[in-house]
Amino acid sequence: MIADTAQQKHAAAIARRHADTAAEKPSDVAIQSLAAVAASFSTDGYVSRANGRRLVSRNGDLSYEMHFQLDRNNISGKRVAVWPSAMVGSLKLRQWRAQHGTAWGSLPSYSSYFAGGHIGNLRQPPGWMEWDFADPTRRDITADDLIEAIREILVPFFASFRDPRSVLDAFDRAEMLSPVWAIEFAQAHFGRDGAEHVGRLVLDKQPQLLDRFLATVEVYRVEGLPRARNSDSACDLAAMAVFLGLNLSVS
Numbered sequence: 001m002i003a004d005t006a007q008q009k010h011a012a013a014i015a016r017r018h019a020d021t022a023a024e025k026p027s028d029v030a031i032q033s034l035a036a037v038a039a040s041f042s043t044d045g046y047v048s049r050a051n052g053r054r055l056v057s058r059n060g061d062l063s064y065e066m067h068f069q070l071d072r073n074n075i076s077g078k079r080v081a082v083w084p085s086a087m088v089g090s091l092k093l094r095q096w097r098a099q100h101g102t103a104w105g106s107l108p109s110y111s112s113y114f115a116g117g118h119i120g121n122l123r124q125p126p127g128w129m130e131w132d133f134a135d136p137t138r139r140d141i142t143a144d145d146l147i148e149a150i151r152e153i154l155v156p157f158f159a160s161f162r163d164p165r166s167v168l169d170a171f172d173r174a175e176m177l178s179p180v181w182a183i184e185f186a187q188a189h190f191g192r193d194g195a196e197h198v199g200r201l202v203l204d205k206q207p208q209l210l211d212r213f214l215a216t217v218e219v220y221r222v223e224g225l226p227r228a229r230n231s232d233s234a235c236d237l238a239a240m241a242v243f244l245g246l247n248l249s250v251s
Contacts, residue, residue, distance in 0.1 A: 023077030024136075030070055030080055033133040036143040037068075037150070044155075057158075063089040063112065064158045066150065071130070080133040084146065086154045087116035088161050096188035103180075103243035104229055114181040115161065115170075119149065122157050164189040171198060179233060183240050192246065199248040202237055209234040213248075217241055 034052035042048070046055040046066070055066040064086070071081035089112035097111050116122075120129035131146045133139050160170045168190070171182045179202045186194035203210055216238035220226075225239055241248050 025076055026070060026074035026080040029133050030082060033139050033143055034068055037147055040147045061091050061164060062161055066154060078134055081130045082133065083130050084119045084150065085117060086119065086122060086157055087113045088158065089113045090185060093185050093188045103225055103239040105227060114185045115177050119153055123153050168194065168198065171201065180236050180240055187244055195244055196246050196248060199237065199241060199246055203248060209237065213238050
């Protein structure tokens with residue numbers, strides 16, 4: 001994938017120096033192609049925004065969004081790659097984050113989101129997925145294929161989150177949410193008991209984190225919370241426990 005990306009960047013740089021002014025612009029092709037996708041999901045209650053680049057639906061507190069990112073290395077007449085992703089958000093969670101901030105200080109840019117990702121990471125096994133609309137003779141076929149993939153992967157993913165309780169049920173069944181997001185959601189909707197329930201689930205599923213988690217909690221209580229997250233799940237969990245005053249002792 002890294003090699004492919006490097007080749008695409010190189011090809012895009014060459015194409016810009018020798019641009020075909022008569023060729024269709026990737027952004028125009030994407031708008032036209034994604035219109036068919038938006039039309040297919042309009043009857044499901046999805047509203048098209050940003051020229052079809054976002055499809056949004058709401059169910060009470062929860063929102064469901066499909067986002068279609070264009071590859072920055074697209075080339076007029078040669079490559080119009082689209083990368084779909086999905087995000088689930090919560091109004092109550094956004095309000096809670098606005099009021100309380102995060103364990104690391106600033107309000108995150110994803111203020112309402114708590115679950116989602118690239119479409120290829122929401123299936124098993126995970127893998128990269130993209131759709132290229134450059135060939136005008138295959139655009140309808142490509143759009144139909146994208147619509148089918150959304151119905152097979154993203155629609156069932158969204159269906160896992162019907163209401164706030166189902167969010168915690170989804171976390172019980174599989175690690176569909178990051179621990180930090182799941183704990184924040186549980187705190188916002190169910191208070192401290194919900195947040196502690198999720199935190200203990202994390203430690204039950206990943207017992208190898210326990211020793212480092214306990215040690216880091218003691219450090220944070222003495223030295224204060226760090227200003228930024230790192231890639232260590234035990235440290236993230238410890239920061240949330242100290243920030244919210246959670247008791248995550250495993251019985």
